[in-house]
Amino acid sequence: MPALNVEFSDRELEDLRQIAKERGTSMKALVREAAAADIARHRALQEGAEAFRRFFATHADEFAAAFPDDERAAKGEGRVA
16 A cells, blocks of 8 residues: 655644544554545535536526626626626
8 A cells, every 4th residue: 555654743743642542543543534534525525516516507597597696797798886
């Protein structure tokens, strides 16, 4: 399995040691779990954003009708305040 060396400040390293001790796990497992959780969160946000984009594209005309003041001005047209 590929590995990654990560540098921490003395304070961060001490905090990691303390947290790992409190959770009864190793520092390696703690850091790996944190990274895995962040990866999962990032993927979920990407999937959610893509679902929103698809939904918005499907219903663009309805959004335009419901929120006409939020529509971008057509090219060459200025926005009237």
